[in-house]
Amino acid sequence: VVTFSDGRCGVVVRLGDYVLDLARADIEPDLCGRDSLAGLMAGGRLGEVRQRAAELLSGAARPALLHPIGEVTAHLPFAVGDFTDFYSSLHHATNLGRLLRPGGAPLLPNWRQLPVGYHGRAGTVVVSGTPVTRPRGLVARGEERATLQPSAALDFELEMGFVIGRGGTTIAPDEADHHVVGAVLLNDWSARDVQAFEYQPLGPHLAKSFATTISPWLVTLDALAPFLVEPPPQEPPPDPYLQARRPWGLDLGLEVELNGTSITRTTFASMYWTFAQQLAHLTVNGATVRPGDLIGSGTVSGAGPGEWGSLMEISQNGQETFTLTDGTTRTFLEDGDTVTLRGGAGGNGTPRIGFGECTGRITPAAKRGT
């Protein structure tokens, strides 16, 4: 969903550095606003739109239908219903367990039995490019009394987001493609020092509610189908309601850049719990999902250094600095820093699918008397 340079807005299909204007191509009427995609998603027509756009573009598309990407402004592509965020990378959960409970078992007893997750704030999901203001929160720093201060441990989390196009309940994993319409990149910004003080016993709250950034280009599940792969083996096997026959892992390459320095390269195929299992879990208790609900995968981390999807892991909870190509060092994010997530699939003989960018720049904490 974009605004064109003439101020008109509408739904487009992105192809490389161009977008196809669906209204001018007579594929869809001109739709504006955050609900633009809702009808397309709920009606299950995104696949058809993509097909018609592809047909048009395989011929000699009229240049008037195409706009350079630099001439449009992309918006949040759908109104977010409920945002649920998971914790489904074995490497990430193990890394955090080691950092937060040294000497103990890195994984809690429930981790291999269900996709652990929580509800996030839907109203603060923003589109790539939106500045992220450093949050303030109660931080204890080893003291008994916490005080309100700007977070000094601001982090990103490299994730994928899966978008519900058709509602339902008690959805089996192998029915996931009837309900999930596509995927975006997702950065679940986190204030680790705020989280450390607040999170017992009801989980993270203000540490993650200030902003979550998603990429504006919804890649349909149809387009991702060639990249569905078997996820890693699950031991012990989960309860039958979480078992799938079809492969729901996704072979996507993911990358994080901090101020232009590539700091993480990893693959989504390493995720322990799949989005199909997450959806099955979310709805097994009778809860419904609605079009526009967003499911965060949880931070994507690979096994080794260079594959970690958060600064919490890269800096070992702030204990180790790392160096950017400009010679400066970091543990957590500084004001002015820009984090960019990128992801894609294929390219070796298969069509290349890209997710575009999911980027945000940190602006200083708001100055405000209390």
Place this chain on the structure above:
Amino acid sequence: VVTFSDGRCGVVVRLGDYVLDLARADIEPDLCGRDSLAGLMAGGRLGEVRQRAAELLSGAARPALLHPIGEVTAHLPFAVGDFTDFYSSLHHATNLGRLLRPGGAPLLPNWRQLPVGYHGRAGTVVVSGTPVTRPRGLVARGEERATLQPSAALDFELEMGFVIGRGGTTIAPDEADHHVVGAVLLNDWSARDVQAFEYQPLGPHLAKSFATTISPWLVTLDALAPFLVEPPPQEPPPDPYLQARRPWGLDLGLEVELNGTSITRTTFASMYWTFAQQLAHLTVNGATVRPGDLIGSGTVSGAGPGEWGSLMEISQNGQETFTLTDGTTRTFLEDGDTVTLRGGAGGNGTPRIGFGECTGRITPAAKRGT
């Protein structure tokens, strides 16, 4: 927001056992659907509507404007944005701390420093009268492996819900009445056995996501203004961002009936953290609130038996039975049980304000192969 017996729908003001039809009274046009109140709330016009309705009714209202309450069907009065639920009763948190961490300090170190809370599922907030299906979930029962089964520890939670009418961020406690438009009764149904297995480290999730019931009658903050009182003293004093000069406690009487037996009577005035402090906390990190956001107070419990707002407390986590007037006993809820919350204020020389009923009947867990 109701449907009349002739199938027409619209916005009404409730007065005792009658509702005033705002469209027929030429106060508001006929509005239908879950967004009916959104415009009124966001425009800050609910107070004006209430005033005009009161004027009309203090005269000789035309009988055609009034419908007996039994002839209308009430709907969810607004589309819920984000649902945030708190844990702000000192007695409730202490009781749960004693049950879940016997021998330890009942309150965790953060409890007196901030209103502990978490995000709940907005899409499963339902209106009073909607049946509540017993959820299934992974339950461990002392075993290492949890299995999917209907919850055997289904509970209610007696709460108030506060509704945002005007959006904003970094809202000081004393600005709460610029943003909160009114209140409803709220039952945060909870599956304690599911919660016990899933909640580490990210908090309760499926144990509370299957249903949350609210009363259909939004009582405006204007109407509640005479009942604002000083909350209990807070020791230690909270961080300045949580300090208010005006009184934001609410002197409401609350009652829970189980199958017609009154099992709890308590007062909302005992709540440690006020809705004004909860709103200030929610937004201090820069997070925004939107019209339709719903803030749950947390379970309301008084100091002694008979004043507890959950079966977890009444049955001491299932260890003690209690007896209903029909002679049957309970620990947690059984299929067919009906829980009804009621609340109100005034009546001794001041106008009586009632919240109506917030009720739900438990239906058996869905039979479904896994």
